[in-house]
Amino acid sequence: SSELTQDPTVSVALGQTVTITCQGDSLRTYYAGWFQQKPGQAPVLVVYNNNKRPSGIPDRFSGSYSGNTASLTITGTQAEDEADYYCNSRDSSGHHVVFGGGTKLAV
Amino acid sequence: QEQLQQWGTGLLRPSETLSLTCAVYDGSFSGYYWTWIRQPPGKGLEWIGEINYRGDNQFAGTKYRPSLLSRVTMAADTSKNQFSLSLTSVTAADTAVYYCARGVGYSSGWGNYYYYLDVWGKGTTVIVSS
Numbered sequence: 517s518s519e520l521t522q523d524p525t526v527s528v529a530l531g532q533t534v535t536i537t538c539q540g541d542s543l544r545t546y547y548a549g550w551f552q553q554k555p556g557q558a559p560v561l562v563v564y565n566n567n568k569r570p571s572g573i574p575d576r577f578s579g580s581y582s583g584n585t586a587s588l589t590i591t592g593t594q595a596e597d598e599a600d601y602y603c604n605s606r607d608s609s610g611h612h613v614v615f616g617g618g619t620k621l622a623v
Numbered sequence: 624q625e626q627l628q629q630w631g632t633g634l635l636r637p638s639e640t641l642s643l644t645c646a647v648y649d650g651s652f653s654g655y656y657w658t659w660i661r662q663p664p665g666k667g668l669e670w671i672g673e674i675n676y677r678g679d680n681q682f683a684g685t686k687y688r689p690s691l692l693s694r695v696t697m698a699a700d701t702s703k704n705q706f707s708l709s710l711t712s713v714t715a716a717d718t719a720v721y722y723c724a725r726g727v728g729y730s731s732g733w734g735n736y737y738y739y740l741d742v743w744g745k746g747t748t749v750i751v752s753s
Binding site for chain 1: 658660667668669670673686688689722726728731734735736737738739740741743744745746
């Protein structure tokens, strides 16, 4: 399969924990990256290699895996976390790159 | 910290050719998947393709989005640390913000693979209109 599936919208109360999921067959082989995108800005990598964070990304962002599903968890969600979140990986063949449809997080 | 700076024509008429260039600053060109991604207005991210250079700076191939295969070409000039995108016969459906990005991919050693896009350009808005 070449698709990654995300829920279109997710809501969370300020200070609470939220999990955004990404489902796809290729995730059994390829780890996903997670991106945050705010309006008018380029995407920013927030989690990669299952549960690593680039320098400068707060430790409230974490990642996990189960079977064909990757998850991005934000613990203690802040107002500035309101954004679109995308997962991305390679497809099952490894020849192409796929993105999830994106999840709009409302805080 | 590696940076990507991109530029190109922002307004095109239908049937013209889109040309964008992305320069890599303060980092190595070899060993990465140099990637183009676009985002139509109000929509999600769409992978266009990648050009790959091995760790020894040898060209290792290109991969393109199947639906764009007949119209897209990517190339690189390693002497300038630049890579480019060409998309022919554009239509209004090609209107989007185009991003260049650096892709990292390698085996975990346990049968899985890591892949992520860690550095992005700021994006170039391309509008196709008659």
